[in-house]
Amino acid sequence: MQTMTISPAADALDIGDETLAGHERVLFCRDDESGLRAIIAIHDTTLGPGLGGTRFKAYPSDQDALHDVLRLSRGMTSKNAAAGLPFGGAKAVIIGDPRTAKTPELLRAYGRFVDSLEGRYVTAADLGTNSDDLDVIGEVTTHVTGRTAAAGGSGDSGPATALGVFSAMRAGAERQWDEGLKGRVVGVEGAGKVGGVLTRLLLDAGATVVVADPDPAARERVSAATGGAVQLAETLTGPELDVYAPCALGATVTVERARSFGARLVCGAANNQLPTPHEDAALHAAGILWVPDYVANAGGVIHLAGAERLRRSPEEVTADVRRIGDTAREILTRSAESGIPTGAAADEVVAARLAAARA
Template identity: 60%
Template structure:
């Protein structure tokens, strides 16, 4: 994507399905600078998390929010939920810039969209932040249970990735069992940490890398058997699980992978779509990120319709079947799993009549 391109050009570079609305928000009193991108409301209101991140500049923030919101449209469509795709980014270091006043100002901007966009958590925001946002807008999900929400979505996001990984393992090795498989988890944050728990409980051998030393130490203290590595991407692992920021799969990194399966929680894992072809050329199966990491979306969608926790967890477990079907279709059609997942999502989107 050309970083000097405008909003319209960038949107069309991502997909012929252009963004419906992009809103730039600034509040001088609190220092808030945010962008809210609504990609599609064809299936329902656009839902997507708020990422609070110290972007290098506004151009980088715009690029990220357009990519993430577009991805949310496909994630919701592929997950079978009646939601559209949106995303928001707040520009700044959450450790320095985040205040209740700033979050309140952001919530009031969300309100101006009249329910077309529903926000949730993402990198740099947590349930406590969503509770604050929820005091100023009803268009929020993922709040704490004390505030009437369903709590942090990390556990169910990780559970969805775990089931996706089992489906991928079945496609690669003929069995969904992860026992004695070596899994390299890149990113030991909330979702990565929950995934490590699930993998160890299933008998997998786990190694972890993270740029945050404190996160690594937390994993090490809790699970001494987990190996800490500087990088897991090129390590001798069976499964590479990117669970940090996206874009780690480039043509160069794909060429260095020893894993036979790639399945993780990070959004936008492929730096470019052609990378999936590079993985396929080396016999590496990639489970599309927007299918694998849909557990959190399914949770907050369940929160919106007041579904019981047991029902929501069963919905997340069905990600296994969806991934298995997508991989089967991809192999039968001689296409990548990403293309097969896109086709599944686009069939749902195309089935919605366009308004005149």
């Protein structure tokens, strides 16, 4: 049996200590036959349908899952607005261990919930899901992006995410040191599909790269792909780094951690990098330049939206991704001229674009 609970759009519905106020719709989805338990959060559709990935993860509690999807969906509103895309913010989480719980039946059940929203939410891949999974979801809904090329999609968006982070990082280096990344020591935290591509781009730019990941196999894959040109570590240590690039889980960026690495620039692919909003001002006061995560990591959604929804050519999509560097420069300049933290400057850009759309 499939069941779905929809939160009131305008009410402040509390579940534990988490409020749903500010979200247009939050759906709690369950399919007993497949074992599916999922939450779809639509934050803001001012600019268009909510576009954001589906995270498949074993959460400690349902409260943790709810907290994650609410933060992620808010971030997608900011990401899509900052990138200039005609899409709003939404995200979903499937609760469970993807290594054991993921089945075609479960993915199809989830796809039917997505389809029931009639286009208000367009899903994509995230942690724990990939293009093959999206092919299965796409069997029951058209509101999906990032399927394999064989299924009519544009494939893995990881390389585009990495290119966007690289473009933003180069803009940050120009602001912090009046030069590019050549000769800088960059610590990449996370040797997944984004971190691996980012590492190769950094090496091509003349940077020295330290790649950290707790998984030895992941580290070795990056080492093999780069001909052993990187330094490998289980965790990042300092103080030899110039740049800290968080490309794994969020909530890892603090002033204390950046200082322990010696990093003066923070720019990476992870979502929700700051554990609290107060870290934005703290980083600014410490002279550590942070390129806001939702600006730097927008390459993936630009790729998916451009290639599959806006029907742009591969060359046009790549150019759009590279323009993340220009967006980063605009925000860093606003921060410097106004004397405000970079996150606050990015939020001002997003707020202006949303206000213009509402008007």
